[in-house]
Amino acid sequence: MAVADGGSRGPGEIDRAAEVFTNVRPRLFGIAYRMLGSATEAEDLVQEVWLRWQGCDRAAVDNPAAFLATVTTRLAINAAQSARVRRETYVGPWLPEPVDTSADPHLGAERGAALELAVLLLLERLSPTERAAYVLREAFDYPYRQIADIVGLSEVAVRQLVSRARRHVRAERRAPVTKAEQRRLLTAFVAAARAGDLATLEEIFAADVVSYSDGGGAERASRIPVVGASRVARYVRAFASRFWAGVDVTWASTNGQTSALLSRDGQVFAVLTVDASEQGVDRVFWMMNPAKITAVPAVT
Structure with missing residues (x-):
């Protein structure tokens, strides 16, 4: 993580920061939505990432896209832990919040994985870290080494998490039709x-x-x-x-x-x-x- 930067910033520098953020925003929303199953919560989380991006020392960030994805995922893991507690008192069945994919069928991802309601519902049974590893690998095709850096685990542990999550999804859902x-x-x-x-x-x-x-x-x-x-x-x-x-x-x-x-x-x-x-x-x-x-x- 970059440290806070208390120095002054000109409008041009903020514009550049906004451009970088805008370019990766669909991916950040896609990560947050798959982690939380809520478009509303995902939007709030992405807004928090933007505020952190504004306040950090961006000159110390070598790879802005990787940095922003890491911040998003870590915030989403924390948010998912809180959401699980809230949903224990939800009235009736809890379903993921539908999101429009007419303009972006993969929702910022390399693949449309972990996006259908049935899969999101299954992912609710995983731990937040396990869910994050699965989402980053299956939908966004992140290398295992990068996922390990993001979630703070070894590469071996991440491979095990993804493998376990894949088995869970395959065991609980039949092969979908076209x-x-x-x-x-x-x-x-x-x-x-x-x-x-x-x-x-x-x-x-x-x-x-x-x-x-x-x-x-x-x-x-x-x-x-x-x-x-x-x-x-x-x-x-x-x-x-x-x-x-x-x-x-x-x-x-x-x-x-x-x-x-x-x-x-x-x-x-x-x-x-x-x-x-x-x-x-x-x-x-x-x-x-x-x-x-x-x-x-x-x-x-």
Whole structure:
């Protein structure tokens, strides 16, 4: 870390600092978002990184991009530890906050890894340091040596963390379908859910499908996950007539997949998406917490 610099700075030097920061900002946000599962918290964290960048001795920084990524990751590890405690009292299932990926499908990364809601949810079970190592390697392709420097561990330990995280994700999630097939299944689900078509719902579901509804206590939503094809189908049909009344559906790219934006009178009130494998729809995600749908595209 660079030490604080108490010297005066001219406007030109601050402009150069801002240019450097702006160039790497998408990557910093991508790291923070994957670590926290919240666009709002990621934005706040990146703002804190900017303040630290302004206040440090930048002349002592040989590699600004590496320095900023290190600061971001270390702050995110601390923030993730605090977030885990807060989420223990969250009302109902906690889901990652959807984020718009229409302009940046990989969200500042080399690859789109660790971005889909299903993967972010799995990463919640990892320790913050394990999650950081996985994110930096899988999404941003950082060398193990650099990850070791960032998280303060040996290279051997980092390789073990990444390997363990990979095994966890593979064990808990089936191989996903193509993006085109995911969109087809989501479209079929929306049509069947809207019509209360029990037979079609059961047909497109995997036998062990799980439906998660995140209302955060602010909206009426199931406070426990609903499990099993028959149960989820009956659950969706039970509220079809009242839930879908007056609802407009538009399609968006969130977290690298297709989502349905559900709105009434031009106001989005839910973001709906599915995670799917060759066995069908494995997970249905209903994001209905008003505070967590601010980072999705506006309905026009």
